[in-house]
Amino acid sequence: MVRPKTEEEIELLRENAILVSRTLAEVGKWVAPGVTTAKLNEVAETFIRDNGAIPSFLGYEGFPAAICASVNDVVVHGFPSDYVLREGDIFTADIGTLYKGYNGDSAYTYPVGEVSAETRKLLDVTKASLYKGIEAAVAGNRVGDIGHAVQSYVEGYGFSVVRELEGHGLGKSMHEEPGVPNYGRPGHGPRLVEGMVICIEPMINAGGRGVYLARNGWAVHTADHKRSAHFELTVVVRHGKAEQLSTFDYIESTGKF
Ligand code: MG
Ligand code: MG
Numbered sequence: 546m547v548r549p550k551t552e553e554e555i556e557l558l559r560e561n562a563i564l565v566s567r568t569l570a571e572v573g574k575w576v577a578p579g580v581t582t583a584k585l586n587e588v589a590e591t592f593i594r595d596n597g598a599i600p601s602f603l604g605y606e607g608f609p610a611a612i613c614a615s616v617n618d619v620v621v622h623g624f625p626s627d628y629v630l631r632e633g634d635i636f637t638a639d640i641g642t643l644y645k646g647y648n649g650d651s652a653y654t655y656p657v658g659e660v661s662a663e664t665r666k667l668l669d670v671t672k673a674s675l676y677k678g679i680e681a682a683v684a685g686n687r688v689g690d691i692g693h694a695v696q697s698y699v700e701g702y703g704f705s706v707v708r709e710l711e712g713h714g715l716g717k718s719m720h721e722e723p724g725v726p727n728y729g730r731p732g733h734g735p736r737l738v739e740g741m742v743i744c745i746e747p748m749i750n751a752g753g754r755g756v757y758l759a760r761n762g763w764a765v766h767t768a769d770h771k772r773s774a775h776f777e778l779t780v781v782v783r784h785g786k787a788e789q790l791s792t793f794d795y796i797e798s799t800g801k802f
Contacts, residue, residue, distance in 0.1 A: 547714060547722050549740030554647065555781055555790075558715065558742050561598070561642050561649030562779045562790035568592050568640050569653045570795035572612070573802060576655045578632040582614035586625035589640055598644035601719055605641075608763065613639035613652075620707055620748050620756055620765040620773040632658035635668065637775045641719060648719045650744050651791040652777035655802055663751070664772060667704060671749040671774035672793075674698045678727070678745040682780055682787040686737045692729025695747045705754035707773070710765065712746045715779055737782045742790070746777030 550558065571592045572585050590611035593600045600611035608622075615623035615637040616630070623637075630636055639652035654668055674695045681694040696706050712725030723735040727747045750756075752771030759766060767773050781788040796802060 547735065547738070547741055549738050550716060550742050551740070554716065555740070555742065557645050557647040558649070558779065559790045561644050561647050562651065564593065564596055564598055564642050564644060565640050565649035565651045566791045566793070566795050568642070569638060569651060569793070570799070572638045573653070573655055573796045573799065576630065576636055576657060578630055578658050580630050582616065582623070582625040582628050582630065582636065585636070585638065586610050586612050586614060589638065593642055598642040601641035601643040601648055605719065613637070615639070615764070615775065617772050618767045618770045620750070620767060621710060621775060622763045622765055624761065624763065630657045633660050633664070635660065635664060635772060635774065639775065639777065646717060648715055648717070649779070649791065650715055650719060650777065651779060652746060652775050653793060653796055654774040654776060666702070667749065667751045667772060667774050670699055670702045670704060671747055672776045674747045674749065675745055675776045675778060678747065679778065679780055679787050679789065682737060682743065682745065682782050684737055684739045684782055684784045687732055688723050688725055688734030688737065689729035690731050691745060692726045693731045696728040699747065699749050705750045705752070707748040707750060707754055707756055709756055710748055712744045712777070715742050715744050739782060739784055741782040742779060743782065744777055744779050746775060748773060748775045
């Protein structure tokens with residue numbers, strides 16, 4: 546049985562969520578052709594530390610950087626590197642913070658300059674599927690309702706859901722129960738209760754759902770090397786309507802994306 550968070554804990558998780566949201570926006574200011582993903586990692590790490598928090602991914606099970614930097618066919622867990630972003634690429638930043646003993650965790654896939662119409666559609670549908678999942682994250686529903694909402698939406702566009710990775714509870718640990726898959730059957734899985742804090746994070750492939758792990762043991766690639774998008778937000782399960790803790794408003798209010 547998952548213990549719901551107290552309102553005091555939720556406030557601490559909210560502080561983290563806002564910091565992660567602002568960090569994603571800070572990274573977004575720098576996303577452009579000609580920029581390395583290592584530079585974007587540096588921007589994020591500096592911003593997190595300047596705000597008195599710790600980049601929680603750094604050193605997590607040996608992860609070597611502050612953010613996951615995943616380009617094009619990399620689904621998640623890419624290492625920041627000397628790779629120079631090119632016009633038409635997509636770049637996912639997945640960012641975690643540790644602040645006042647609690648965690649923040651959110652992700653955004655940015656288009657780099659102008660992207661193709663097909664890529665734009667992948668981004669739009671993946672992000673919309675996250676909001677479909679959030680709509681299902683209400684007290685009394687089950688985890689499978691979230692997964693079903695995401696899956697049925699994206700498959701309607703011919704895209705596919707990565708099965709090997711999933712969302713999760715969030716609190717003092719970065720990954721808590723319950724797991725929140727992006728596929729599922731309505732009415733199945735753990736029941737959602739008021740005060741549960743979860744990260745919903747669809748990872749959606751333009752082509753088939755197959756993935757493989759790179760030889761570095763971290764980066765997850767699409768098997769067919771088509772593109773993959775990833776959007777993640779943290780929400781509180783409430784009666785009637787979930788409450789969003791993190792937000793893309795800081796990223797999107799600039800109009801750049
Ligand atoms: Mg994340
Ligand atoms: Mg997560």
